[in-house]
Every structure is written in C-alpha cells, then in structure tokens.
Amino acid sequence: MEKLILDEIKKVIADYEARSETRSRWKEPLLGFASCEDETFELLKKVANPLHLSPYDINKEGKTVIAYFLPFDEEIPESNIEGRIASYNWAVAYVETNILIQLINDHLIKYLQDKGYKTKKLPIEQNMDYEKLTSVWSNRHVAYIAGLGKFGINNMLITSKGCCGRLGNVVTSLYIEPTKRSDTENCLNKAGYNCIRCIDRCVNGALKIDGFDRYKCFDMLTENGNIHKDVGNAEVCGKCLVDLPCSFKNPVIKKSNSI
Numbered sequence: 001m002e003k004l005i006l007d008e009i010k011k012v013i014a015d016y017e018a019r020s021e022t023r024s025r026w027k028e029p030l031l032g033f034a035s036c037e038d039e040t041f042e043l044l045k046k047v048a049n050p051l052h053l054s055p056y057d058i059n060k061e062g063k064t065v066i067a068y069f070l071p072f073d074e075e076i077p078e079s080n081i082e083g084r085i086a087s088y089n090w091a092v093a094y095v096e097t098n099i100l101i102q103l104i105n106d107h108l109i110k111y112l113q114d115k116g117y118k119t120k121k122l123p124i125e126q127n128m129d130y131e132k133l134t135s136v137w138s139n140r141h142v143a144y145i146a147g148l149g150k151f152g153i154n155n156m157l158i159t160s161k162g163c164c165g166r167l168g169n170v171v172t173s174l175y176i177e178p179t180k181r182s183d184t185e186n187c188l189n190k191a192g193y194n195c196i197r198c199i200d201r202c203v204n205g206a207l208k209i210d211g212f213d214r215y216k217c218f219d220m221l222t223e224n225g226n227i228h229k230d231v232g233n234a235e236v237c238g239k240c241l242v243d244l245p246c247s248f249k250n251p252v253i254k255k256s257n258s259i
C-alpha cells in the first residue's frame with residue numbers, strides 16, 4: 001500500500017508539472033507514516049501549542065497519519081541564495097506548492113475513500129493563526145512523528161533530502177505500519193559539529209543561536225510578499241534554508257562517514 005500511495009502522489013505532481021502555467025519542479029517525494037495512537041501527539045500540546053490537535057480531531061476514525069515531504073528541484077533554492085530579498089522562483093514555488101499540497105491531499109482523500117478508508121485533511125483555514133504565528137496542526141511536528149526527519153537549529157525539519165521543500169499530510173482510517181524514527185540528529189550543530197551557517201544567513205536578525213523571533217521573521221516575509229504581489233500570496237524568505245549543508249541532504253550521515 002505504501003508504494004501505491006507514493007505512486008499516487010507522484011502522479012499528482014507529474015500532472016501538475018505538466019500544466020502549462022506551472023513553473024516549479026519537485027524532486028521525488030518522501031513518505032512517512034505515524035500511528036494516530038503515538039503518544040508524541042499528546043506531547044505537542046506542551047512543546048508546540050496548548051491548542052494543538054490530535055489526529056482524532058481531524059478524523060475520528062483515524063489510524064494512520066500519512067505525511068509527505070515535497071523537495072524543491074535544486075534550481076529553486078539556488079535562485080534564492082543571493083541578496084536579502086527572496087527570489088521570484090522561491091516565491092512562485094511557495095504559491096505553487098501550496099496548491100500542489102491541496103491537490104495531493106484531495107487526491108489521497110478520494111483514492112483512499114474509494115477503497116473504503118475514511119480520510120481527512122486539516123481544513124485549510126485552520127493552517128495558521130496570523131496573530132500568534134503558530135498552527136494547531138504543525139506539519140513539521142507531524143512529519144517528525146512520522147519519521148521523516150529531525151529538527152535543525154533553523155527550525156526546519158531536515159529530511160534525508162534536506163530541508164528545502166514543503167510538508168503535507170492526511171489522516172486515514174487505513175492502518176499502515178508506522179515509520180521508525182531514527183535515534184540520531186540530522187542537524188550538524190545538534191549532532192555536536194561546529195555549524196551555525198543558517199543563523200549567519202538570516203537576513204532580519206530573527207534566527208539566533210538562543211532563540212527565534214517569529215514576528216521579526218514575519219516582517220521579512222511580509223516585505224517579500226509585497227515585492228512579489230504579482231505571484232499571489234507569497235509571504236516568503238527562506239534565506240536560512242538555502243546554501244546550507246542541510247539544504248538537500250542529511251549532512252550528519254556524510255560527515256560521520258568521513259571521520
């Protein structure tokens with residue numbers, strides 16, 4: 001079933017890329033599965049947000065959270081390395097990946113429901129609280145529980161294909177064996193190596209070694225959103241994701257192999 005789900009996601013990506021208006025390209029997606037019974041979901045009320053939902057709030061009959069990572073084609077992050085302002089391609093990729101995530105979710109819902117499994121997604125309007133700048137359903141944390149990666153000090157989930165990409169998920173009544181989480185860190189700094197490259201790259205003083213100012217970050221996103229108004233709602237920046245050892249891979253594996 002895992003392979004079938006991956007193939008369905010790949011099909012949606014290929015169809016979307018084939019549309020004449022789509023500019024962005026994505027690499028092969030990564031897929032992870034979490035049991036709705038995983039106790040870490042309860043922990044999220046403490047570490048992420050006291051209002052954080054459980055998978056059962058999204059789907060009462062849920063057994064598995066299907067989480068996926070859509071890595072950007074390398075040209076997209078590479079276009080965003082230079083300068084303080086987010087690149088046009090990064091802004092377009094943000095808008096287009098938001099559309100793609102909804103297409104994938106709606107397709108998986110229909111595909112699994114046709115097979116008799118009730119499947120649901122977070123209603124889009126609940127994705128973000130614009131006052132508190134948090135979500136009641138953190139895609140990063142859900143992906144972490146589904147074994148897709150570990151957090152970097154840039155706050156991003158670093159997967160085996162790095163952190164340059166976006167995350168999505170649905171909750172289904174189909175049981176799928178949960179993906180095992182690895183015991184090791186994927187961020188060089190957290191693994192004990194001397195890396196603060198993401199912090200050095202922050203263009204608005206939002207990301208520091210001792211904390212993250214989400215409002216300063218959002219100021220930068222808003223500035224870029226105004227500049228890239230023509231592509232839609234593109235509140236982006238992402239300078240702390242690109243040109244890093246963890247942009248396209250888990251750098252800890254390579255580093256420890258080379259010692």
Ligand code: B12
Nearest residue numbers: 048128133134135138139155156157166167217236237238
């Ligand atoms: C709100 C939001 C923002 C806010 C706040 C960012 C933030 N760091 O939370 C603003 C608007 C500033 C923002 C900025 C950006 N965002 Co944003 N954002 C979100 C959103 C909607 C919710 C995030 C959320 O709820 N955070 C909750 C807070 C409380 O979490 P936190 O404190 O940061 O989490 C830490 C703690 O929980 C801690 N922790 C401590 N102890 C423990 C213990 C355990 C067990 C665990 C699991 C964790 C944990 O680890 C976490 C990471 O440091 C998600 C989409 C979604 N629905 O999930 C996208 C999302 C997080 N953003 C994303 C991106 C890419 C960006 C930007 C790069 C903008 C851009 N696209 O150009 C920047 C990056 C800023 C940065 N370096 O953090 C991606 C991340 C992809 C990835 N690889 O991880 C997401 C997942 C969107 C997506 N669908 O892919 N974002």
Ligand code: SF4
Nearest residue numbers: 152187188195198246
């Ligand atoms: S740049 Fe270095 S410190 Fe920052 S998240 Fe990546 S590996 Fe970790």
Ligand code: SF4
Nearest residue numbers: 202203217237238240
């Ligand atoms: S997205 Fe931009 S402003 Fe926000 S932390 Fe990263 S580099 Fe800094």
